[in-house]
Amino acid sequence: MQEDFLHYIWQHKKVNSNHLQTTQHERLEIVSVGQQNTNSGPDFFNAQLKIAEQLWAGNVEIHIKSSDWFVHNHESDKAYDNVILHVVWEHDTEIFRKNNSIIPTLELKQYIDANVLQNYNKLFAAKNKWINCETDFHEIDEFVLNNWLERIYFERLERKSKTIETLLETSKNNWEAVLFKMLTKNFGLKVNGDSFFSLANSIDFSIIRKLHAKPKSLEALMFGQAGFLDEDIQDVYYLELKKEYEFLNQKFNLNKDQVIPVQFFRLRPQNFPTIRLSQLATLYHTEQHLFSKVIEINTIDGFYKLFSVSTSEFWKSHYTFQKVSKLSQKKITKSFIDLLLINTIIPLKFSYAKSQNEDINETILKLLQQIPSEKNSIISAFNSLKQVSKSALQSQALLQLKEEYCNKNKCLQCAVGNALIIK
Structure with a gap:
């Protein structure tokens, strides 16, 4: 189990949300999951939750176990004073605020769809494979794949534009x-x-x-x-x-x-x-x-x-x-x-x-x-899984996919990985 998976589950509400309860058996309704924070501090800012009959606004922290709160020394960090919900895979201890009130906890493992968990485990259990999803890559819907490739091609262009900006600086904007x-x-x-x-x-x-x-x-x-x-x-x-x-x-x-x-x-x-x-x-x-x-x-x-x-x-x-x-x-x-x-x-x-x-x-x-697909070992490998690269648009995007997602195990941030997890 990876904490990134729990972030993914929370952010995309991939839970059986009809009967959510905290570990204190209070009814929980997710009004807004909040904004994901990639810097230091709680994992999600400005969430809105209804616990029992009370509407709460504040931050959400996510861990594998409740006790990780203490492992990371959050109890002594003021940045975590406004946490309104602790989301964990396994609840193994209570977490308290400075006034000794319990921070509500949601234990996810009982609310995640069994198929989602099975697909996640299958994806990340892959060993000695070229990419994690190589056995299922051919199943991806053409519309989903083409839209994703178009999006990450522009990610690649954005990255290249950073290099150009640096060259502009050294060339006095020439x-x-x-x-x-x-x-x-x-x-x-x-x-x-x-x-x-x-x-x-x-x-x-x-x-x-x-x-x-x-x-x-x-x-x-x-x-x-x-x-x-x-x-x-x-x-x-x-x-x-x-x-x-x-x-x-x-x-x-x-x-x-x-x-x-x-x-x-x-x-x-x-x-x-x-x-x-x-x-x-x-x-x-x-x-x-x-x-x-x-x-x-x-x-x-x-x-x-x-x-x-x-x-x-x-x-x-x-x-x-x-x-x-x-x-x-x-x-x-x-x-x-x-x-x-x-x-x-x-x-x-x-x-x-x-x-x-x-x-x-x-x-x-x-x-x-209008430019033919590039030919190299990465493009050939993708085409052996699914005939996908028909032009330079796809070949460039596939290079980006391999370098920035597959090689870094960022399946949860990838439309292909997402589609395979929730299929």
Whole structure:
């Protein structure tokens, strides 16, 4: 038995409430359960109860056993002076106020529906399972599940918006600079994300603005900061970039000491950091006011067109500086743009709309529903239980579900867990 379960039972009135009585055999009627308190002090504030014929207003404290009151030293804490009901699973001792009157106690175990208790025990008794509800996940009603996934997707966006707010503070409220940092990080994908982010942090965005009309200068800046121009390579384009970077370094007093080295290990050639940096440089050469366009565009085709850029000419026949490869355009693919939308563009649009007190939730949902579901081990595992992930909306929400609810055993705060407990 967990105290959280008793909180859940009280908050949602999952009791046979027709004939409730205190342990003193006084009739109890719950008018209002009160507001749950997640900080120190009683568990529920401002409850309203009718005990016998008297209407009470005050706080409710919940424990497994009545004696836990003394274990937690509530008898000497003034915060508990206004407790009007002690809700427990098992009543093993009387609790008194300072004037020696008994605090009414409700012993829950005799009032909880047997099926609810059985379902709760089944859910939390699960051992060696990927998630607690994996044997029953397929039973969840589509409407309940879809509504829950939509809700926790926006929880995920809210969490991401906190990161964006931090970036705004460090960027002096410059949304263009924040977009540059987030895009650069996501151009690095998982392998080079941190490295690319450190690279973006090493460049003041005002320099990107000043160089936008010079694609070779942008490439020199990015490759130089990433450490690619420190080698002795006798290639005409490489030497041009190296010379340009030396000029930029002297002009802008650049510093790359904190830039994390990039990696090529286990990357497909199209994801090599050289290719992604060239594409990023091309994007910022092509689009001077990228943030404004990101905010204005609300269609998936609009974003595919905006981000459909290629590398510079040199990289159409190279993947590294040292070796010539078969000629190819190396355009940013739709699948890569989908990742940018999921991880950068949509969170940024959400955060900006929030800062402007605008509601663009429906626009966000429409965009996500047009993006294919992500493919990873977590999504595959959920789909093996119930074919649920049909778009990026579901895949992002399922990641949130696994990370923030399943992994933390927060079944009582989850619509899926709730539905299985009261079925």
